[in-house]
Amino acid sequence: MLKELYIKNLAVIKEAVIPLTGRLNIFTGETGAGKSILINGINAVLGHRCSKEIVRTGCSKAVITALFTELSEEVCNRLSELGISHDDNEITVTREISADGGSIARINGRTSSASVLREIGGMMINIHGQHDNQILLDSERHMGILDNFGGDMRLLESYRESFRKLQQTARRLGELRTQEKSRIERKRYLDEVISDIGELELEAGEDEVLEREYNTAKNSEQTVFSLKSAVQAISGDNTANDMIASAERELSAFTDDYDAVAQLYDRLSAVEIELSDIASELEKLADSAELDGQRTEYLRNRLDSINRIKRKYMADSAELVKLYEDSCNELSQIESGDSEIHSLAEEREELLRIVTEQAKELFEYRETVAERFVNRVSEELEFLNMQGVVIAVSHKKGKLTVNGMDTVEFLISANRGEEPKPISKIASGGELSRIMLALKSVIADRDSIDTMIFDEIDTGVSGRAAQKIGIKLREIGKVRQVICVTHLSQIAVMADNHLMIEKKIVGDRTETNVTQLDFSGRTAEIARIMGGENPESLVVKAAENELRKAAEI
Numbered sequence: 003m004l005k006e007l008y009i010k011n012l013a014v015i016k017e018a019v020i021p022l023t024g025r026l027n028i029f030t031g032e033t034g035a036g037k038s039i040l041i042n043g044i045n046a047v048l049g050h051r052c053s054k055e056i057v058r059t060g061c062s063k064a065v066i067t068a069l070f071t072e073l074s075e076e077v078c079n080r081l082s083e084l085g086i087s088h089d090d091n092e093i094t095v096t097r098e099i100s101a102d103g104g105s106i107a108r109i110n111g112r113t114s115s116a117s118v119l120r121e122i123g124g125m126m127i128n129i130h131g132q133h134d135n136q137i138l139l140d141s142e143r144h145m146g147i148l149d150n151f152g153g154d155m156r157l158l159e160s161y162r163e164s165f166r167k168l169q170q171t172a173r174r175l176g177e178l179r180t181q182e183k184s185r186i187e188r189k190r191y192l193d194e195v196i197s198d199i200g201e202l203e204l205e206a207g208e209d210e211v212l213e214r215e216y217n218t219a220k221n222s223e224q225t226v227f228s229l230k231s232a233v234q235a236i237s238g239d240n241t242a243n244d245m246i247a248s249a250e251r252e253l254s255a256f257t258d259d260y261d262a263v264a265q266l267y268d269r270l271s272a273v274e275i276e277l278s279d280i281a282s283e284l285e286k287l288a289d290s291a292e293l294d295g296q297r298t299e300y301l302r303n304r305l306d307s308i309n310r311i312k313r314k315y316m317a318d319s320a321e322l323v324k325l326y327e328d329s330c331n332e333l334s335q336i337e338s339g340d341s342e343i344h345s346l347a348e349e350r351e352e353l354l355r356i357v358t359e360q361a362k363e364l365f366e367y368r369e370t371v372a373e374r375f376v377n378r379v380s381e382e383l384e385f386l387n388m389q390g391v392v393i394a395v396s397h398k399k400g401k402l403t404v405n406g407m408d409t410v411e412f413l414i415s416a417n418r419g420e421e422p423k424p425i426s427k428i429a430s431g432g433e434l435s436r437i438m439l440a441l442k443s444v445i446a447d448r449d450s451i452d453t454m455i456f457d458e459i460d461t462g463v464s465g466r467a468a469q470k471i472g473i474k475l476r477e478i479g480k481v482r483q484v485i486c487v488t489h490l491s492q493i494a495v496m497a498d499n500h501l502m503i504e505k506k507i508v509g510d511r512t513e514t515n516v517t518q519l520d521f522s523g524r525t526a527e528i529a530r531i532m533g534g535e536n537p538e539s540l541v542v543k544a545a546e547n548e549l550r551k552a553a554e555i
Contacts, residue, residue, distance in 0.1 A: 003452045003483040004127065005092075007047075008067040011058040013039045014505060014514040021518055023499040024072070026479030029487045029516075030494050030527055031503030037487045039514065040503065041129070041457050044068070044485075047097045048127060049119025054103040067096040070126055074452060077125050084118065086110060095119060129455040130438065141411040141424065145368075148395065148410055150445050151378070152371035158406070161360040165404055168353040175346040185336055192333040198311050199326040206320040209308045216301040229284045236281040243281075246274045361407040365399060368408055372397050375444070382440035386474060387467035391415065393437075394422040435459050436471065443474055454478065456486040460493055472496035473555060491531040491545070495552040500524045524549055 007020040020040075031037055039056070046052040047066045057064045073081075073091040081088045086109050096108040097119070107114045109122070149158060236242045250270050257264040312318060317325060372395040383391050392415040400409045413422035414437070425437070439459055456475065460468055472493035478484050479498060488494055500519045505512060519527060525546045533541035 003070065003072055004044075004068055004485070005071045006069040007043065008065070008069075009040075009043050009516075010065045011061040012043050012046075012064040012066060013056050013058060014512050015039055015043075015516070016058065016511075016513045018514075018516040020501060020516050021499070022483070022485065024483050025498035026476050026496060027483070027485045027499040027501065028494050028497035029485070029501050029503055030489065030531060032505065033489070037503050038457075040516070041455070041487065044127070044455065045129065046099065047095050047119070048123030048129075049097070049107060049116040049121075051116075052097075052099055052105070054099060054101055057099055057101045062101055064099045065096065066099075067094055069094050072452070074125070077122065080122065080125065081109075086112065086114075095123070124451075126451065127453040127455060128451045129457065130442065130459065141409075141426075144395075144412050145405055145408060145410040147412075147441060147445070148368060148371055148375055151375050151441075152368070154367075157360070157364045157367050161357065161364050161406060162404055164353060164357045164360055165402070168350065168357050171346055171350045171353055175343065175350055178343050178346065189333065189336050192329045192336070195315070195325060195329040196333065198314065199322050199329075202307060202311060202322075204308065204311075204319055204322055204326070206323045209305065209312070209319045212301055212305050212308070216298070216305055229287050233281045233284045236277050236284070242277055243274060246270055246277065250274070357402060358407075361402055364406045365397075365408050368406075368410070369397060372410075378444045379437075379440050382443050382474070383437065386436045386440060386470045388436055390417050391437075392418060392420075392422055435461050436463065436467065439471060439474055443478055451482075453483040453485065456484065459486060460488050460490045464490065465492070468492035472552070476555070489531065491528050491548065494524075494528055494531060495545075495548045496555070497524075500527070502527050521549065 003024050004022050006022065008018070009015050009020070010017045029037055029040060042052065042056060043066045046056070046064075047068045069092065071090075071092045073088055073093065078088055078091060081093065086093070088110075093110055094108075096106075096111075098106040098108075100106075105116070107116050107119050109118070149155065234241065250267060253263055253267045253270070257267050308319065311322060315322060315325060376393055376395055379393050383389075383393065394413040394415075396409075396411040396413055398409045399407050401407065412425050414425050415422040425434070439456070442454065459475070460471060463471060468490045469492040472490075473496060475484055475486055475493065476496045476498070486493065494500065500523075502517045502519055502523065503514060504517065505514050507513075517523070525542060528545035528548060529537040529542040532545055537545075
């Protein structure tokens, strides 16, 4: 709770130390005395935006320090997460606003940010002013109020967890299906790569090995051809041996008569024998050098196939092997993506079924909560002197959202017998204030926020209704710290801690003081509210009686 508030140089407040209790704290004072400044100061220390104009004229800065005690477990846990000490479950929060427009925030003397102040402050204090009545005018906020009243968030949390899973699954499925067209094109390309290279069963460097073997095969083939051509030239038809034999036959008739012819004939016979020997040797060489023609043809075709794929993909054999492996891996991923689409589609259908069932269960739960809510708020409204007002909850089924399949809107009828209509079209300012108070009253014991501040909760009310508001504020003060600014005596008399905001002229400057009132001081202040300045003794007596009666309530 907010134990103490220190303010220095804030507008007309030169310096003030404001003690607060854990129950109902009431601030009163004349119009213009500075009650709104007090709320501005609390807003500043809670990290809200503030203008340099609130710095007291002639001062360099304004300082607001708040002491919070008896921190909730939720607040302590968050402070621990932020690395902020909170010994004895206490912290001091300070906001300095410079006249030049800058500001500094501190928690326990350690510099912090305004956003951290807003976060921590929002967990400790709830300020309700007239603008907060907009919550009632905004039907989208009504479901949160209803759930807060119900108190059991397990169904909603379970539903939201399933709904988030459904969203994530649907989002991933959508992404995969969006990518599906490009994936199909890519898959076609990869299939072609794998088919082209896979059919070759290629190994890195194989083309170079085959090229060398083929070149050798081509040379051997030419050698065999030449050797056999030489043999044919020597011993074939109309070749060297035939011509030599013909020459021998022509000379054989003259060998006996001419020694010279005989010598030449002998030489021709020797040449014929030599040529026959050469042909024989050549045939042996050709037989030994001749290769398998099928192997040569295989090498030629294999190299043609490899070179065609190399040209197509502009890569050597090693790069082709890597391209094949990478394509296989990528295709596997794409096919697993196809499998993922199928799996996700099934998962989405199952999650949709679960979410729909949970939404129906949540709807039924809210239906029972709405009935209890109407009964409780109706009781509070009747107590707050709004007996003719009928409140209802319009609860319908709609599309699935993060909050369920429900649409919730609060309706009221200002007069019995009239059809309830949306609050935004019916309620007056005073009615809104009392309806909001009724709502806060029914959820007070379920709210984790320790301090509730009501600014101008009494707008548009008076008499008996004002007294009922005061009683209700005191009731809330039994379970929560309540701080209220009012100008009505019926509310002020209910205070457990009454503080008066008073404006005075000191020298040539206006100053606002905040004074904690005892019974005598309270009597005088209540009498002033009831009868104006310098009230008659009867008014003072009436004020004293009202205070005593309030103490007995």
